[in-house]
Amino acid sequence: MAGRAHFAAPLLLAVVVALILYVSLWPFSFGADGPGVLETLRQLTWARAGRSDLFNNVLLYVPLGFCIALVVEPRLGRAAALAAGVVCGALLSLAVEVAQASITLRVPSLTDLSLNAAGSLAGAFLGSVWHALGARMTPRGNPIGRSGAVALTVLVLWLIARLWPLWPDASLRQVKRAVRPLLTPELHWGELAAFFVGWLVVAQAVFHLAKRQRSVDGFLLVIAVVLAGRTFTAGNTLVFEELAAIALLLPVLVLLSRVEDRGRSALIAAVLGSWLVAVALLPALGGAHPVMPEAQAASDFLARSPPPPAQLAGKGFSYVALAWLLAGAGLYPHVAAGVTVLLVALLFLLQIGVAAPAYGWPDPAIALIAGLMVTRWMK
Numbered sequence: 001m002a003g004r005a006h007f008a009a010p011l012l013l014a015v016v017v018a019l020i021l022y023v024s025l026w027p028f029s030f031g032a033d034g035p036g037v038l039e040t041l042r043q044l045t046w047a048r049a050g051r052s053d054l055f056n057n058v059l060l061y062v063p064l065g066f067c068i069a070l071v072v073e074p075r076l077g078r079a080a081a082l083a084a085g086v087v088c089g090a091l092l093s094l095a096v097e098v099a100q101a102s103i104t105l106r107v108p109s110l111t112d113l114s115l116n117a118a119g120s121l122a123g124a125f126l127g128s129v130w131h132a133l134g135a136r137m138t139p140r141g142n143p144i145g146r147s148g149a150v151a152l153t154v155l156v157l158w159l160i161a162r163l164w165p166l167w168p169d170a171s172l173r174q175v176k177r178a179v180r181p182l183l184t185p186e187l188h189w190g191e192l193a194a195f196f197v198g199w200l201v202v203a204q205a206v207f208h209l210a211k212r213q214r215s216v217d218g219f220l221l222v223i224a225v226v227l228a229g230r231t232f233t234a235g236n237t238l239v240f241e242e243l244a245a246i247a248l249l250l251p252v253l254v255l256l257s258r259v260e261d262r263g264r265s266a267l268i269a270a271v272l273g274s275w276l277v278a279v280a281l282l283p284a285l286g287g288a289h290p291v292m293p294e295a296q297a298a299s300d301f302l303a304r305s306p307p308p309p310a311q312l313a314g315k316g317f318s319y320v321a322l323a324w325l326l327a328g329a330g331l332y333p334h335v336a337a338g339v340t341v342l343l344v345a346l347l348f349l350l351q352i353g354v355a356a357p358a359y360g361w362p363d364p365a366i367a368l369i370a371g372l373m374v375t376r377w378m379k
Helices: 009-025 037-043 051-076 078-100 110-132 147-163 172-183 189-209 212-231 240-256 261-281 298-303 309-328 333-350 362-378
Strands: none
Touching: 009 051, 009 078, 009 172, 009 212, 051 078, 051 110, 078 110, 147 189, 147 212, 147 309, 147 362, 172 212, 172 240, 189 212, 189 240, 189 261, 189 309, 240 261, 261 309, 261 333, 309 333, 309 362, 333 362
């Protein structure tokens, strides 16, 4: 069934294709005397794949099929989207396999091609489901009028925290640096949870700002901006846990879309507040930044003068978001601000004497500024 097109999907698709090509063709050591296309096709065989190869080859092409479905289904329907997912995935994989024949460290095989096509088909199915449920993934109820400025602040702080130093670098060296962590992925559950919480807040901010018909597109656009930004800004890298958190978040958003705006704000505020407390109390998470797991501990944070802007933006994001969500849940803005400041101050006091604290003396000050902002803008 055709429907409304997703304007951000083509951009996200371009980002995904670029990442697949980079991961698949690295280290780009093409030999001058490589076999021709027809010769390469004749030499393709069914090589045995290990468990990690099975997982990686399927998973790599799931985002491709997902984006293809978002581009094709609104125009041509579900059947065409599924067909395009598997055909385009197979064609891209075939092109990659042919190119790999000229790379010293790469071995092309029909096994990889079939697994890639299967991953693209699975992604197309997920994209079709996402499109069908898109209308339900927009917030119900009208946003609170003046809180739009606070929601925009939350979104801007997230982008600064994720993309700092905001210095573009499209060099091959930077692209290699950005994609390298995805070549040997390792899953850290604490970082996965941190990114899940952060992106959950971002989704609520986007849904609050965007029109009902464009909220899903807005969220996809933010994802594309962050992924492209971290690839092409100096010193940044893509993070496997962040990609996994975004994938896990999608079905959760489908469920949360059925909740009224006030109730959804209350649920997300509870999740964010619980995570801030968990970072302070759980030894396994000690020293981690609440929603910026790559950031250094507060002890290192305090040793820098002035504090890194990304750190300040990340902490500001947490505290502005918490006060904003509490106000959106029904608390008076000054009460929501007071709860946020008291919570952060308590967490700071609990961490006094800890070797690598997650909270330092700047945190209550940042929370106070965040509270004053929310109080003034939402009164």
